[in-house]
Amino acid sequence: MSFVDVTPRVWKRLLAVRQGLACTCCGRWSPGERAALDLYGPLARRDVGPGTVAQIGQSLDGRVATVTGDARDVSGPDGLAHLHRMRALVDAVVIGVRTALHDQSRLTVRLCTGQNPARVVIDPRGRLPDDAPALAADGARRFVVQSVDRPRPEGVTVIRLEPQDGRLDPREIAEALRAEGLESLMIEGGGITIASFLEAGLLTRLQVAIAPLLIGGGPQGLTLRHPTDSLADAVRPEMRVFSLGSDTVFDCGLGPDAARATEALHAQQASTRGI
Numbered sequence: 001m002s003f004v005d006v007t008p009r010v011w012k013r014l015l016a017v018r019q020g021l022a023c024t025c026c027g028r029w030s031p032g033e034r035a036a037l038d039l040y041g042p043l044a045r046r047d048v049g050p051g052t053v054a055q056i057g058q059s060l061d062g063r064v065a066t067v068t069g070d071a072r073d074v075s076g077p078d079g080l081a082h083l084h085r086m087r088a089l090v091d092a093v094v095i096g097v098r099t100a101l102h103d104q105s106r107l108t109v110r111l112c113t114g115q116n117p118a119r120v121v122i123d124p125r126g127r128l129p130d131d132a133p134a135l136a137a138d139g140a141r142r143f144v145v146q147s148v149d150r151p152r153p154e155g156v157t158v159i160r161l162e163p164q165d166g167r168l169d170p171r172e173i174a175e176a177l178r179a180e181g182l183e184s185l186m187i188e189g190g191g192i193t194i195a196s197f198l199e200a201g202l203l204t205r206l207q208v209a210i211a212p213l214l215i216g217g218g219p220q221g222l223t224l225r226h227p228t229d230s231l232a233d234a235v236r237p238e239m240r241v242f243s244l245g246s247d248t249v250f251d252c253g254l255g256p257d258a259a260r261a262t263e264a265l266h267a268q269q270a271s272t273r274g275i
Helices: 008-018 031-044 077-089 097-103 170-179 191-199 256-262 267-271
Strands: 051-059 092-096 118-122 142-146 156-160 184-189 205-211 238-243 248-253
Touching (some): 008 077, 031 256, 051 077, 077 205, 092 170, 142 170, 184 191, 238 256, 248 256
Parallel strands (some): 092 118, 092 184, 142 156
Antiparallel strands (some): 205 248
16 A cells, blocks of 8 residues: 655646646655655546546445435545545546535535636536536536536536436536546546446546445445446456545556556656756
């Protein structure tokens, strides 16, 4: 297990990587700083093409909330900071309407420096109210993906898609967002939305942040619509483990794009840009 130390200078480097101005391999770093570059580098990089990461914060027994729906403290303080760093490194954060309604999610970057990502709510039937925090006008781009003819406030982009069996196709969602220039996506929740992107084969990475607590009941972090009947057919991602302090992150690579993102970005690519 690698112990992550996100110092100011390593975070500055990661933001520069996001802008295409630096690499993740050069420099003299402590072991903890190197672990931070290894963990966040694949999210920050833009030279490996479009990528989609999903993030789940859960308890040791796989719960994301209590039976009453209390999810506020499932992730520890380091797990929350990790989530905000991920937001700062992607182009857009995507959530389902149930998460938006229940959590009143703002989806902003507050626990680290960095720009707010574009915010995307998947709302097939148009249930999200126009004054939802995710739609607040703060300079970030805002999108609602829906299948109904429902107007939205000025500045909110509506992506209209036709449902299939009552659901919106995650592949069509991803294609529509990339047509808007959003190459790097994070599927933040909830579990149903993450599962749909996973089963569609769209996830490059899946990060599961586990906090050291036992809840004993409540909703699970991830449940697939079509679970495997045989362990031989189960998804077996390439996995790396990082300690954040209060939480442990299992970073799961899915497919060849994930492997390319963990390879060293050669310094020469950055040096041509003057870094």
